[in-house]
Amino acid sequence: MSQAPITPITLQGAAGKLAAWxxxxxxxxxxRGTALLVPGFTGSKEDFTDLVPMLAAAGYRTYAYDQRGQWESEGPDEVSGYTMADFVGDLQGVVDQVSPDAPLHLVGHSFGGYVSxxxxxxxxxxxxxxxxxxxxxxxxxxxxFPPPALVAQAVEAGGQEIIWQQLNAAMTMADQQPTAERLEFLHRRIMATKKANIIGILTCMTEPPLKDPSALRDSGVPLLVAYGDTNDLWAPAVHENFARELxxxxxxxxxxxxxxxxxxPAQVCADLVNFWKEQA
Incomplete structure (x- = not known):
């Protein structure tokens, strides 16, 4: 499959500019439609470097953005500016900016899935x-994952470097060997992400994203649960049971x-496109 070029753009969030592709x-x-990809904790639009052009080549105008305070997006310096309502409000605003006249296909990775x-x-x-x-x-x-409240306390004391050390340890345990260039980017991204963003997300993570998960099932929106079966944060059976409940x-x-x-990314792209075609 040929790929479409990525264009950097700027979207508007409630707390400032949001860097996007x-x-x-x-x-x-x-x-065929519009797709919006939302990154997770410590992530950014770059988590979709391969996926964005693939989905566009398949016929979907595809957007991805850094959430408030992440990587290249603006955000407040106070933790109080990173509640779930703040993240959701930004997402709703992005939806209205990129697809004001028609519903779109939404993909949320990890914490991005919580917000979504x-x-x-x-x-x-x-x-x-x-x-x-x-x-x-x-x-x-x-x-x-360690208790989010405890991780937040560690970040409050030691800053972004604490999260970087944890990510490094997780990659080592998963036997992942990123290139030196990739490691440099990951470290630079963590250090550029606002400390308040990291603590704010961890605070959001201390409670389930929805008090009643059945509300998502009852929304009437077609749902797909997609996951890896090796070294994910949730065991395959957890994802499977969650999908069944939804x-x-x-x-x-x-x-x-x-x-x-x-x-x-090619497999993820194929599954998304097949799923989306069912909704045409």
Missing amino acids: VAQPPADVET RVAVVERPARFRSFTLLASGPSSVEEIN GAKTAVYRGSGHVPNEDV
Whole structure:
């Protein structure tokens, strides 16, 4: 599959400018709709470097953005500016900016899936479909992650470098060997992400994203639960059970971990496109 070029753009959030990307379908490809990709904790639009152009080449105008205070996006310096309502409000504003006249396909990776599911429940008519990508039920239970409140305390004391050390350790445990260039980028991104963003997200993670997950099932928006079966933050059975509770379709990436969007982007693209075509 040919790929479409990525164009950097700026969107507007409630707390400042949001750095974003867009890739348009090639002139000889029918435009089938709009897709929006939302990154997770410590992430950014760059988590979708391969996926964005692939989806555009398949006929979907595709956007990805850094959430407030992440990487190249502006955000407040106070933790109080990073509540779930703040993240959701930005997402709803982005939806209205990139697809004001039609519902779009939403993909939320990890914490981006937390934010996205709240947005879907709030305004289901704005979404043609919603995909939870490596985004389990919550960070409160059934997750392989230290208690978020304790991590937040460590970050408060030691700053972004604490999260970098944890990420390095996690990559080592998962036997991942990024290139020196990749490691340099990951470190630079963590250090550029506002400390308040990191603590704010960790604070959000101390509670389930939805008090009643059935609200997502009952939204009427078609749902896909997509996940890797190796070294994800949630065991495959947790994702499977969550999908069953939601009445969602599933896509499983054998041998992939928490970032199938980076590990196997072509497979993720194919599954998303097939799922989206069902909603046409």
